[in-house]
Amino acid sequence: MKNIVKSIIEKELNRSIVLERPKDKRFGHFATPVAFSMAKELRKSPMVIAEELSQELSNLPQFSKVEAVKGYINFYLSDDFLNSEADKFVNSDEVVSEKREKILLEFVSANPTGPLHIGHARGAVYGDTLLRVGRALGYQIDSEYYINDAGRQIELLGLSIYYAGVTNILNREMEEPEEYYRGDYIVDLAREAYREFGEDIFTKEDISKLSDWGKDKMMEEIKSNLSSIGIEFDNFVSEKSLYSNWETALERIRERGGAYEKDGKIWLKSTQFGDEKDRVVVRDNGMPTYLAGDIIYHMDKFERGYDRYINIWGADHHGYIKRVQSAIEFLGFDSKKLEILLTQMVALLKDGEPYKMSKRAGNFILMRDVVDEVGSDALRFIFASKRPDISLEFDISDLSKQDSSNPIYYINYAHARIHSLFRKSQYSKDEILAVQFSNLGEREKDLLFNSLRLLDILEETFNSRETQKLTDYLYSLASDFHSFYNTTPIIETPNEKLLLKLSWVVASSIRKGLKLLGIEAKERM
């Protein structure tokens, strides 16, 4: 709606403007400070300019009033314009329209060496919410999960299952490995391997077999964790499957002078793009490092020809950004097409006690446990409602409260109330939606206007990559509705159809908004 209004004004004035929504509604639905920036070039006071421009704009049919106040120009939308916007809004489930950029969105990409923990869940919710909102706006987005299925951590997985099998299942003595994964899930895996293969599987020779088998089991577990909160990926890309491209990638980097040999190792000249030091990509034993895998993967991504690439990483990887960017440049691609978004840690408390999350130690909080306790909706809403780049702390016991301190209940309650009104009314939905708005009171008009802002909010949400803008909006819309509901009789009043249509616009906005958060709006509670 904002973009529509903006372009109408810009066309009339023949210049680009800043259009904003005033904090105080006494200043109209929209306002522009354009007169301030024109003051210098016209050598006139902003007040005078605003006065002149408001005269010029006041005959546009979209506005019922245009007025100049202290240099600002304030716009009030007309009933005709709001009616046509409302009808467009309730008659279509699609949010938008034209096709936009092709984007590859990579997120989660947790190592397949354990189930997802609560920190992964934050990245998962953040990525999936951006995905849904972006798609609703017409971006063509593919989602992707990168599986680190090569390298030491996979060996360790096999070793860990082996160790657990020998000591916990066969009950034999064995020297404790220097490094291995702990945690109940490892013992569960060993037990399952025992059932499937018998006790002969727990031999040193079969560790790599246990690695592969365990990795597949873990990927199943991860996929099931994700699907429990409504997340499905378009692609899974295996690191291992890309390794045959390593020689090609290295050759391309060499051609551009991005790699050199020193001390028997091969280094990436990442300092050329602002990294603190050059990085080893091949060790002196000939084994590529972890960075090599990322280089091949990003080459693969860029060869697929998207307009933009978005990676969501845990904040502990931020030191990695420069390396990957420099590799992309050395491969001959534009690293500006890659956008790396970081999600900060989640610090969990339980009954006031801090919970450490360390995968190695095995005492991390499983995403599955939290979902079981509070449900997918509450978890998704809480993560989506916090800026991803801020470290978040909450007490898991608060999350399980099922009362008004949980915003998702508050929003659903508004939605359910509206459906309840429709069940009570003698009119059919078609009769109600056929009404046109006229002579709305101030409060009703504000509510209508706010409901119709969903699309503007989605644009802001996606452009800023900040999903909390959407949750904040839905909360405040629900609050506006509750307030309206409490002061305004609806059923069996002369205005019943009109007020029900207004309520329906509110409900549509809530339903569409929640859906983009991966939450189904409730019609009864």
Place this chain on the structure above:
RNA sequence: GCGCUCGUAGCUCAGUUGGAUAGAGCAACGGUUUGCGGUGCCGUAGGUCAGGAGUUCGAAUCUCUUCGGGCGCGCCA
């Protein structure tokens, strides 16, 4: 030490990308129903936007600086 990042009400967080008097929720206190769902609504109280300097018509927002927190600083992944 260096790099990234954050610092807004007692707590958890917003703040429309530089706009008009900085806002919510929780917690606290007070009020509200012979009405459509009281899981609601209305109100009170709570602030040196970490401190300082700068940029301009205008700064919580941009720049510099000081202080404080988190994370990173492997030839681990």
